[in-house]
Amino acid sequence: xxxxxxxxxxxxxxxxxxxxxxxxxxxxxxxxxxxxxxxxxxxxxxxxxxxxxxxxxxxxxxxxxxxxxxxxxxxxxxxxxxxxxxxxxxxxxxxxxxxxxxxxxxxxxxxxxxxxxxxxxxxxxxxxxxxxxxxxxxxxxxxxxxxxxxxxxxxxxxxxxxxxxxxxxxxxxxxxxxxxxxxxxx
Amino acid sequence: xxxxxxxxxxxxxxxxxxxxxxxxxxxxxxxxxxxxxxxxxxxxxxxxxxxxxxxxxxxxxxxxxxxxxxxxxxxxxxxxxxxxxxxxxxxxxxxxxxxxxxxxxxxxxxxxxxxxxxxxxxxxxxxxxxxxxxxxxxxxxxxxxxxxxxxxxxxxxxxxxxxxxxxxxxxxxxxxxxxxxxxxxxxxxxxxxxxxxxxxxxxxxxxxxxxxxxxxxxxxxxxxxxxxxxxxxxxxxxxxxxxxxxxxxxxxxxxxxxxxxxxxxxxxxxxxxxxxxxxxxxxxxxxxxxxxxxxxxxxxxxxxxxxxxxxxxxxxxxxxxxxxxxxxxxxxxxxxxxxxxxxxxxxxxxxxxxxxxxxxxxxxxxxxxxxxxxxxxxxxxxxxxxxxxxxxxxxxxxxxxxxxxxxxxxxxxxxxxxxxxxxxxxxxxxxxxxxxxxxxxxxxxxxxxxxxxxxxxxxxxxxxxxxxxxxxxxxxxxxxxxxxxxxxxxxxxxxxxxxxxxxxxxxxxxxxxxxxxxxxxxxxxxxxxxxxxxxxxxxxxxxxxxxxxxxxxxxxxxxxxxxxxxxxxxxxxxxxxx
Numbered sequence: 001x002x003x004x005x006x007x008x009x010x011x012x013x014x015x016x017x018x019x020x021x022x023x024x025x026x027x028x029x030x031x032x033x034x035x036x037x038x039x040x041x042x043x044x045x046x047x048x049x050x051x052x053x054x055x056x057x058x059x060x061x062x063x064x065x066x067x068x069x070x071x072x073x074x075x076x077x078x079x080x081x082x083x084x085x086x087x088x089x090x091x092x093x094x095x096x097x098x099x100x101x102x103x104x105x106x107x108x109x110x111x112x113x114x115x116x117x118x119x120x121x122x123x124x125x126x127x128x129x130x131x132x133x134x135x136x137x138x139x140x141x142x143x144x145x146x147x148x149x150x151x152x153x154x155x156x157x158x159x160x161x162x163x164x165x166x167x168x169x170x171x172x173x174x175x176x177x178x179x180x181x182x183x184x185x186x
Numbered sequence: 187x188x189x190x191x192x193x194x195x196x197x198x199x200x201x202x203x204x205x206x207x208x209x210x211x212x213x214x215x216x217x218x219x220x221x222x223x224x225x226x227x228x229x230x231x232x233x234x235x236x237x238x239x240x241x242x243x244x245x246x247x248x249x250x251x252x253x254x255x256x257x258x259x260x261x262x263x264x265x266x267x268x269x270x271x272x273x274x275x276x277x278x279x280x281x282x283x284x285x286x287x288x289x290x291x292x293x294x295x296x297x298x299x300x301x302x303x304x305x306x307x308x309x310x311x312x313x314x315x316x317x318x319x320x321x322x323x324x325x326x327x328x329x330x331x332x333x334x335x336x337x338x339x340x341x342x343x344x345x346x347x348x349x350x351x352x353x354x355x356x357x358x359x360x361x362x363x364x365x366x367x368x369x370x371x372x373x374x375x376x377x378x379x380x381x382x383x384x385x386x387x388x389x390x391x392x393x394x395x396x397x398x399x400x401x402x403x404x405x406x407x408x409x410x411x412x413x414x415x416x417x418x419x420x421x422x423x424x425x426x427x428x429x430x431x432x433x434x435x436x437x438x439x440x441x442x443x444x445x446x447x448x449x450x451x452x453x454x455x456x457x458x459x460x461x462x463x464x465x466x467x468x469x470x471x472x473x474x475x476x477x478x479x480x481x482x483x484x485x486x487x488x489x490x491x492x493x494x495x496x497x498x499x500x501x502x503x504x505x506x507x508x509x510x511x512x513x514x515x516x517x518x519x520x521x522x523x524x525x526x527x528x529x530x531x532x533x534x535x536x537x538x539x540x541x542x543x544x545x546x547x548x549x550x551x552x553x554x555x556x557x558x559x560x561x562x563x564x565x566x567x568x569x570x571x572x573x574x575x576x577x578x579x580x581x582x583x584x585x586x587x588x589x590x591x592x593x594x595x596x597x598x599x600x601x602x603x604x605x606x607x608x609x610x611x612x613x614x615x616x617x618x619x620x621x622x623x624x625x626x627x628x629x630x631x632x633x634x635x636x637x638x639x640x641x642x643x644x645x646x647x648x649x650x651x652x653x654x655x656x657x658x659x660x661x662x663x664x665x666x667x668x669x670x671x672x673x674x675x676x677x678x679x680x681x682x683x684x685x686x687x688x689x690x691x692x693x694x695x696x697x698x699x700x701x702x703x704x705x706x707x708x709x710x711x712x713x714x715x716x717x718x719x720x721x722x723x724x725x726x727x728x729x730x731x732x733x734x735x736x737x738x739x740x741x742x743x744x745x746x747x748x749x750x751x752x753x754x755x756x757x758x759x760x761x762x763x764x
Contacts, residue, residue, distance in 0.1 A: 013316075014304070014308075017305075017308065018308060021308050021309055022309075025309045058494075059491060059494075059495070062489075062490040062491035062493075063491045065490070066312075066338075066489070066491060067313075068312070068313040068333055068366060069313075
């Protein structure tokens, strides 16, 4: 089973290299890794997805925490969280019928049309990985020419976020759960 | 306000960190840094190869408990440090390496003597820096020392481009935490302590496994108190030698592949292992699937990543060892394990029958006698530095290091060539102590150029060169497991006595027990460096390290030396490791 780790790290040169080097050296299997800025200057955040059957997520976290540039690591798998992936998908438009079919699919999955050419359309979809998989599946019949996915980014629901300590109480919002609800809803 | 160059800041910061001696070799990329050195009163030891600078800094750190410092130039100077850095990393030794680098304007252009040393050392340092702004230099050095010695210690490298060394800035002494705040030392959780105490109270056959963490945490007294209160026998790892008194009745000796039978049997028969600051290295556990199957396991370590890494643990305590062990000792019930301790003594007694020391050598000496004679002469108080291989195992088996005395050896990485340079560092760390480098003829030749450094520094290191004219440990494996085919292990050696003489070092050759005793006594009296070459047995059982746990076997499936025939025995003194 996938485990999702959130690492807050100092935004210094080479930090991604240190993390990647650690995974390689310890032979950790990583499904995806995303890095980006946070609300705090000088602090970046990594969302790391680990294949829990092949790699012990606890060991990944413990080894990450030994890196000087890593400030905090938390396994949020068992906490209520929003887990999102973002995809750009370029689809072939072979006919007028195909075009309206693609637009219909986009509409029903709340995908955004971000580019339209005579023979191709580019859709942007954010949401759970399952949702994106489903969209890709639906579009495949039309010919997916190109796709890029960001990999999972995650954020714990409620007032207390990740990085504030796992022992802090969490106040989840009442807006439903991401994975437990309708996979079509993002 | 003081204006200083980067080079001056280096020495100013080293002085503020209390550094008295550094080891290194200058070169184009680090010359600016060398230039102001003498104004700061820090002694520089000019080694003959940068690898030795790192080993010497490591030996200095292990013998003193302080941070060792190595300096090298860019490119090949820096890459030559790599083996020494990896050695320090594996054995949690705090060193700071400062390397020159090409100027920032040509970084990444394959400039002359450019090597990406921060990239190269990424996986073998605790942390490393490339300093591109002289204003960050003071804080970087400040942090580097804190990183090296805090928590689980380790090596830190600082790469200094030549223009940063030359640049001038206002020197502002860094205070407190700058860019790096050491994590607070982990303290034991109440629940983990509770469960550990419960297991210890219930145990009938407990064994303590004491590693280097006992020494690093300063928990030698706490360990003695725990063993006394709970009547628990103590086995040590190679790097845990010195964690517990060898003259104590509960001392089991070294565990592992060439460990003492009493230690290995006790571990396999135990119902509780209490692992303290050790990491269940594969040389220590034998086959992990057959390891201590009857035992519950408590593991206390400062590094959470070591807990449950190779051996599943029942109670994992992530903590600095000293407070955790003190608290556990406080809370456990006093116990007597008469029957269990008696059993460990019987294993000890049985193993004496196989002890080579009982065999009176005629002709060429078996190496254990040499180590034993050094031990007998120095009473376990000498600083022993070993190389790697058979010499290392014999030193560990037959030199009963006294409590809290340094036993300096490359354990994790097993670096041949470590012995001589590390002994140079150890002697500088402890100028008043007797330092013996116990080395083999193979490893010695990987760093014998440091004989020149010994002379230049006039250090009274005593080198015991155990010469069996081969790479003995590999040859032993070839004899035992590779059909006796001795592939690439026989050495045609120089005349080591004449070689040492050429370096200006007093040297003797000793063959036979009486000559060995005399040579050791003479070496101890000599002021200045001295080398004694001992010709030892090369063939047959006395040339092998025993006992031995073959690869893949359980820890108690030891191969023993044949029992010594009755009548030809000397009574082994009871206070040796054997």
